[in-house]
Amino acid sequence: MPIRTWAKWFGRRPSGVPASRRSLRVGIPKVLNLWSTHQFWWGFFTALGIDPAHLVFSSDTSEEQGRQFGKGRGTVDCCYPVKCVTGHYGELLAGARRPIDVLFSPMIYSLPSFLRGHVADNLACPRVMAAPENVKAGFLREGDGFAARGVRHVAPLVALAEPRIVPRQLHAALADVVEGLTLEETRRAVEAGYRALEAFNAALRARSREILATCARADRPCLLVLARPYHLDPGIGHEIEVDLQAYGYPVLWGQYLPLDEDLLDWMFGAEVRAGVIRSPLDISDVWPSSYSANTNEILWGAKFAARMPWVACVVRLSSYECGMDQPTYTPVQQIVERSGTLFFAFQELDATKPAGSVKIRVETIAHYLERAAGAIIARKKAAMGPGCPLLAAQAA
Structure with a gap:
């Protein structure tokens, strides 16, 4: 049986796709909530017949990118991650990676969070949502920077937390850009996008469980990072x-924690049965104003860390002037520290990585983990009780 190579797999095209669509080059700024939804957009555009080689993501954020491609284009004074979007726009328009025909920068109104149905809403930060239009203005002040390069700017408002309305939102924005695009075809492509995103998330959650199981069997500590998706960007999270x-500690990311029923029942089941919370994914006991998707996930991640014995340390990352994070600093720290888990925060991160101070902080974290991790794990294991599913295979 022949083995399908990646080139052949991605080389497949839906029948009847217009040639102009296959040659369409789409640039996507790799910023903000694209860091948690990129697989949706990849699945969506490839399902429409766009050549994967013609999907051009901007590079990681860097000071050089901002200086070279974003200088003089700033239009809004807000958090650092939003300011960085200007450099990504400029890089794509300049064709620094590859030439593009369309700069696609969705205004993501809501996010497909795993907490949907357990919280009040799953909205994106309004500053983050509006960033594409704010940044676009900087390229129109001294003439149309898009038209001058023959590039269409497409920035649809998309409620990714509401899959039923997404096809209409994307079809309205792309009907004049993607030749022959129909609403039904858009609907199928949206479904493909969600499948790609769900498969990607499931794979990472499974890997997180494997890491936790390895730590549980060896009684070794791991760390959990609580941050917003864009802190995965090396230029934002440093x-x-x-x-x-590098000190040998496995690192988990809050957005990709395992959600298996057996594990959540062991961690939260007693509280559910006692009526303290409605479900393992309920955060109303610690955060009743649960409207922001990323904020909700950070709060739930803190609850997870407080109950998981082998998460011996939580590291919180936050960017300069992040108004969404500021009200959560104290609740998150209290949830974590009341369980005896180590907590360290890197707040007000901006363009400059203070290498010296970061090195000292990292060494401090490693020192405390080496000294206290064993006692933290033992204390948390005693508090949680027996029957951890992570140890089931070992017990068998």
């Missing part, structure tokens, strides 16, 4: 988790 991993 790869602080990578520096920590």
Whole structure:
């Protein structure tokens, strides 16, 4: 049986796709909530027949990118991650990676969070949502920077937490850009996008469970990073988790924690049965104003860390002038520290990585983990009681 190579797999095209669609080059700024939804957009556009080689994501954020491609284009004074979007726009328009025909920058109104149905809403930060239009203005002040390069700017408002309305939103925005695009075809492509995103998330959650199981069997500690998706960008989060991993500690990311029923029942079941919370994914006991998707997931991640014995340390990342994060600093720290888990925060991160101070902080975290992790794990295991599913295979 012949083995399908990646080139052949991605080379398949839906029958009847217009040639102009196959040659369409779409640039996507790799910013903000694209860091948690990129697989949706990849699945969506490839399902429409766009050549994967013609999907051009901007590079990681860097000071050089901002200086070279975003200088003089700023239009809004807000958090650092939003300011960085200007450099990504400029890089794509300049064709620094590859030439593009369309700059696609969705205004993501809501997010497909795993907490949907357990919280009040799953909205994106309004500053983040509006960033594409704000940044676009900077390229129109001295003439149309898009038209001058023959690039269409497409920034649809998309409620990814509401899959039923997404096809209409995307079809309205792309009907004049993607030749022959129908609403039904858009609907099928949206379904493909959600499948791709769900498969990607499931794979990472499974890997997180494997890491936790390995730590449980060896009684060794791991770290949990609580941050917003864009802190995965090396230019935003400064790869602080990578520096920590160099000390030999496995690192988990809050958005990709395992959600298996057996594990959540062991961690939260007693509270559900006692009526303290409605479900293992309920955060109303610690955060009743649960409207922001990323904020909700950070709060739930703190609850997870407080109950998981082998998460011996939580590292919180937050960017300069993040108004959404500021009200959560104290609740998150209290949830984590009341369980005896170590907590360290890197707040007000901006363009400059203070290498010296980060190095000292990382060394401090490693020192406390080496000294206290064993006692933390033992204390949390005693509090949680027996029957952990992570140890089931070992017991058998």
